[in-house]
Amino acid sequence: MEFIDHEKRKLLEDLSEITVKRVLIELGQLKPYLTLNQASKMYGRGTVDRWKREGLIKFIKDGANTSKIRIDRIEIECVAKSSNRASYYEHNVPE
Numbered sequence: 001m002e003f004i005d006h007e008k009r010k011l012l013e014d015l016s017e018i019t020v021k022r023v024l025i026e027l028g029q030l031k032p033y034l035t036l037n038q039a040s041k042m043y044g045r046g047t048v049d050r051w052k053r054e055g056l057i058k059f060i061k062d063g064a065n066t067s068k069i070r071i072d073r074i075e076i077e078c079v080a081k082s083s084n085r086a087s088y089y090e091h092n093v094p095e
Contacts, residue, residue, distance in 0.1 A: 014081045033070035051079055
């Protein structure tokens, strides 16, 4: 029972964090996109590339060859949180 309560609490914390970031983006206090470099520093380049290959995130490129790649901040953070949760379940949920 303690495990379920912990997971519920963590889920609510994650939801609250994402909601606050959405509001900050709408108010112009937080940029809505991360560069590929920023996302790679946060989550690791291999992880970002894997999420892209799996279709979990999209790279946004505004121009041709030299434009920077952007990633929707909320999209990648939701993927990261759900990925962490899946990994947590794999290693901690009793069968």
